[in-house]
Amino acid sequence: MIKIKLSDLLGKHKMTQRALTMKTGIRPGTVSKLYHETTQRLEVDHLNEICKTLDCQPGDLLEYIPDEAPDSH
Template structure:
């Protein structure tokens, strides 16, 4: 399972959902879906824009978690 850590990066950067949505040019509703791990996919252009706006690497926004280990 891929876990999205967008909320952590936003908190570290003290950036609101609305401000980030403006910078990335994505609706707050769609950004919220991504932030709350409800999305099924992320476009590379969106990932690129997020990394640019948050000054981070893709690995800062996502991590792989083994579902079996996560449930223990």
């Protein structure tokens, strides 16, 4: 699965979701879905704006966590 680490980055930068919305122009609902990791997709333009605003790389925002292997009983 892919973990979206926006909450960690905003905390590191002491920035609120609202402030990110104002600086990037991304809709508040979209920022909230990213923050709470409930989004189903990520627009490249949004990723670009977030990285530009938070001075980070896409890898700072996204993390791949391997799915657990199913039991082979």
